[in-house]
Amino acid sequence: MSEHTLHFRPADGFRARSKAVVDNPFLRQSFRGAMDFLMAKRAAQFPDPEELESLRSLGEAIRQYNLAKLPDLLLQLESRLTANGVKVHWAETPDEANAIILGIVQGHGATKMVKGKSMVSEEIELNHAAEAAGIEALESDMGEYIVQLAGEKPSHIIMPAIHKTKEEIARLFHEKVPGVDYTDNVDALIQIGRDVLRRKFLEAEIGLSGVNFAVAETGTLCLVENEGNGRMCTTAPAIHIAITGIEKIVEKLEHVPPLYSLLTRSATGQNISTYFNMISGPRQPGEKDGPEEVHLVLLDNGRSQAYADEQLRKTLQCIRCGACMNHCPVYSRIGGHAYGTTYPGPIGKIVSPHLLGLDATAGLTTASSLCGACGEVCPVKIPIPELLMRLREEAFSAPRANPVMRGQGAGYSPLISAIWRAWAVVYQSPALYRMVSWLGSRLGGFLPSRQGAWTSVRTPLRPAPKRLRDMLRERG
């Protein structure tokens, strides 16, 4: 199994990237405004708290029911899709997934691929692999198209270009799209994107998409979108390749309506998206359009590691709505790029350690105030704060013989560990505690005035000259 070469080392530079955003008032205003907008839209979709809570419970039950049967459902899905004429592929790693996809493209002698929005394709960095193989891989979701033109990555899983103002996009189009004059009129900008990409839908031999729900009993791939580019990518080119994580599967078609309703209402505050595209097979004899071939790539990439532990398995309930990001006080201040991972925000912090290993992501698990907002809004009730605590435990405890995850113990420090053990001893013995607190109140003045990260933005910590115990005694 080869290791994927990361273009980002998320743990490196997280602080520097965060600081750069926090120091930029325009970006902060951008994110604050966008998050307020999305939170208000979501709230308007759930006026009845009882309806919301019961639907969240149903969503959670559906996801847990299906995860419990995951291996059987994957086989059922494979067999139904195969019967429907869809070719199913399996990949353990991003490199394997890229090799499968590029193999299909090259097998047809194709050079042009047009892509619908797929975070899994971002996860495997398909665009880099395609470019290296001389294949044009063009993003067609407006937000993805914008970040690709800018040479960036999405900063939000639902709204990829949420960090950009219309003036920045106007300059980008003017500079990068031939023959385009500067305009910051949003309708005009969308029309420019539409014209460029319609040409691509017409020409591309390959269409690539993600999957929102894969239905095992019917062998159906469901895609949620507003723009129509997802339908274009899956309908106009001769070959359609879909890629999904192995967890996005439901057994029954009737599991789809509640999850779909939770998804659009939580993500963008829409009661439904413009399109719900259900694909159950390639073009049949007599049909006049649709792809001649449909492929599905099932990607593991660390998901089976999360699956192995009962608590960590809950990570896989995610339906990728992004509500946890929109409500996160950390995400809304630092934005998606600071995290350095494909999936940013609270969900990113609990998914990425399985994808990339805790060694690359240990610091991310501590980038949370544990305020709990993410867990409260999660439409499928993933206990994100609990999982963050668990991952901190895995990251910072001493390395163990049979770790539940890659990189366990990566953040372990013998010194810090010894300090906490001493702390525990002191706090478990009243006599010892009295002695140490007495010493602290007498010797606190000798503490250094520079106390590492704490004093970078705060006054130094100094024990009070009198303990509470002392003050109570004086009062008699």
Place this chain on the structure above:
Amino acid sequence: MSALARDRILAKLRQNAPSTANALPDVAAWYAGHRPVETAADKARRFRHFIELAHAEVHAVTPGNWTQTLHAVLKARAIDRLLVAEGTPHGDAALDDLPPHGIDCSVYDMAIEAWKTEMFEATPASLTGARAAIAETGTLILWPDALEPRLMSLVPPVHIVLLDATRIHNTFFEAMTAEGWKNGLPTNALLISGPSKTADIQQTLAYGAHGPKELIVLLIETTEAAQ
């Protein structure tokens, strides 16, 4: 490679899968407890309310006059060319009624490869039917087939849909269970809830992203539904 990966992924999952299955979630009970079952007239009203909120244009029509409304809709936009599905009742009705009014009706009679450029560049409008609809969200249900292929509802900038109001369900769940979808789906089934749109530039809503810029529904209301 793929076969080996398959075995390894399944082995890893099997090794750690829970030994007991969870109870099957009762989706039907949730819908019964949380979604009203409305009269035909109320469903039509609710459907219309939500699809209009999503920027679609709705015209009430009758089985006898809808091609006149269709003509008026095209005339108002100075469109003189309409793609129709020959062999469907509505496609044939349009083929009979519109050409005398100066509308050139083209038909989707060959595989897309033979006329893809024309479809993308010279097809201003299309007419399709809708299999059913959903009141709760203002949603059209289309099952494209050999007569009425997938791209008809996607590529032309103006998409006109004929819907019989008696085909409106309360919810998506009701539509799929009442129609027995789990027993067989077409190669492509679609829910459409308005014209194509995006808010990817500074959360500003813009219509006509990649699909139709306009969605027009001709809603056939029977006397029962119109009451």
